[in-house]
Structures are given as structure tokens and as C-alpha cells.
Amino acid sequence: MTLTSWAYDVAEGLLADSLPKRWAHSQQVYRQALDLAPMLGDDADLLAAAAIAHDVGYADVAVSTGQHMIDGGRYLQRVGADRRLCAVVALHTSSPWEAAELGLSDALNEFVPVPGYLVDAITYCDLSSSPDGQPVDPEDRLEEVLRRYGPGHVVFRAVSAARPELLRMVQRVRDGVTASSAHELN
Ligand SMILES: [Fe+2]
Structure with a gap:
């Protein structure tokens, strides 16, 4: 069984019935990850698995701190997922910006280090997918998140602070896609 098929089953079990909109979003994030597969080589399976499972921290069984990225990572550790x-x-x-807002930055040290390009890639996939599972421009997606939460909310503050770096992450992935398709043409 690939990492992706294992993660797909876990995420579907947690989200499809109880949080169908999150599940539709997760499936679009997964499709974005499949599009990046050619430039990720051996890491394509890991990215696709992370894409489909990235929001499991919203499921009731996973919620503990309320920071869904940390809760999702911890839940996956509890059920024996690949550490990466x-x-x-x-x-x-x-996540790092929300963790800082919530005094949870140390929790991120529980996790093994992973290459920055994988964090760029999952972030690109997430920001390219609307909340209801349509492709979307990352700039519009960030505006939508800010509108949805509103000033004063921790997510609003975190995303406002993170936005310049998040858009740089998106740009690095786009540059990688351009370089890898140019390489294929040569
Ligand atoms: Fe997401």
C-alpha cells in the first residue's frame, strides 16, 4: 500500500461524512499535488499523502489544541503515520505563524525536519484550492481567509503576518514547475 492510499483512507474516514466541505477542499489539494508529481520524483507520494490528509486536524477525534495543523500532525503520529x-x-x-500567535511554537519541534520544498509544495497546493474544492488563485484565497475570519481572530493575524512569505512559497513552486517543464521539452 502506498503512503497516499493509506492517507486517503484515513482522511476520507475522518472528513467525508462529518466535514464534507473540508473533504471537497482536501480532494482539490490532492489534485494539485498530483499535478506537481513530475517535479517531485520520489517525494510525489509523500506530497500527495500530505495533501489529502493536511486538514484531518479539523476532525473531532483529532482536535486538541485547536491549531489544526499541529492537531492533524499529532493525530497522524498517534495512528502510526510516516513521520515525514x-x-x-x-x-x-x-502553521508557524498561527503556532506563534497561540504560544504553540514548541509543539512544531515534535516533528522531524522536512525539506523546505515540501512545505512550499503543500502550501502551494492548499492556497491554490478554494474552501469548497475549486482551483483558485492563491492571492484571492488569502483574501478570502482574511475576510472569513476578520480582524481580531488569531487566523487573521497569523495570515496577515504570513502572507508575504506564503506568496514567496507559491512563487518558488511556480518557478519549479516552469523549470521542470522546460527541462522536459529539452
Ligand atoms: Fe487546507
């Missing part, structure tokens, strides 16, 4: 998968889930998108 747990780490990519724990670090996705604005």
Missing part, C-alpha cells in the same frame, strides 16, 4: 507525513501536515501553510 506528520511533519508536512503539521507545518503546512500558515
Whole structure:
């Protein structure tokens, strides 16, 4: 069984019935990850697994701190997931900024180090997928998150602080896609 098929079953079990919108979003994040597979080589399976499972921290059974990236990473550790998968889930998108807002930065040290390009890739996939599972421009997606939570909310503060770096992460992935398709043409 691949890491992806294991993670797909776990995420579907946690999200499909109880949080169908999150599940639709997760499936689009997964499709974005499959599109990046050609430039990720051996890491394509890990990214696809992380993409489908990245929001399991919203499931009731996983919630503990309320920071869904950390809760998702910890839940996956409890059920015996690959340690790198747990780490990519724990670090996705604005996680370090939200953890700082919540005094949870130390929790991120529970996870194994993973290469920055994997964090860039999961973040790109997440920000390219709307909450209801459509492709979306990352700039618009960040605006939507800020509108949805509103000033004063921890997510608003974290995403406001994170936005410049998140957009740099998106750009690095786009540059990688361009370079890898140019390489294929040569
Ligand atoms: Fe997400």
C-alpha cells in the first residue's frame, strides 16, 4: 500500500461524512499535488499523502489544541503515520505563524525536519484550492481567509503576518514547475 492510499483512507474516514466541505477542499489539494508529481520524483507520494490528509486536524477525534495543523500532525503520529507525513501536515501553510500567535511554537519541534520544498509544495497546493474544492488563485484565497475570519481572530493575524512569505512559497513552486517543464521539452 502506498503512503497516499493509506492517507486517503484515513482522511476520507475522518472528513467525508462529518466535514464534507473540508473533504471537497482536501480532494482539490490532492489534485494539485498530483499535478506537481513530475517535479517531485520520489517525494510525489509523500506530497500527495500530505495533501489529502493536511486538514484531518479539523476532525473531532483529532482536535486538541485547536491549531489544526499541529492537531492533524499529532493525530497522524498517534495512528502510526510516516513521520515525514506528520511533519508536512503539521507545518503546512500558515502553521508557524498561527503556532506563534497561540504560544504553540514548541509543539512544531515534535516533528522531524522536512525539506523546505515540501512545505512550499503543500502550501502551494492548499492556497491554490478554494474552501469548497475549486482551483483558485492563491492571492484571492488569502483574501478570502482574511475576510472569513476578520480582524481580531488569531487566523487573521497569523495570515496577515504570513502572507508575504506564503506568496514567496507559491512563487518558488511556480518557478519549479516552469523549470521542470522546460527541462522536459529539452
Ligand atoms: Fe487546507
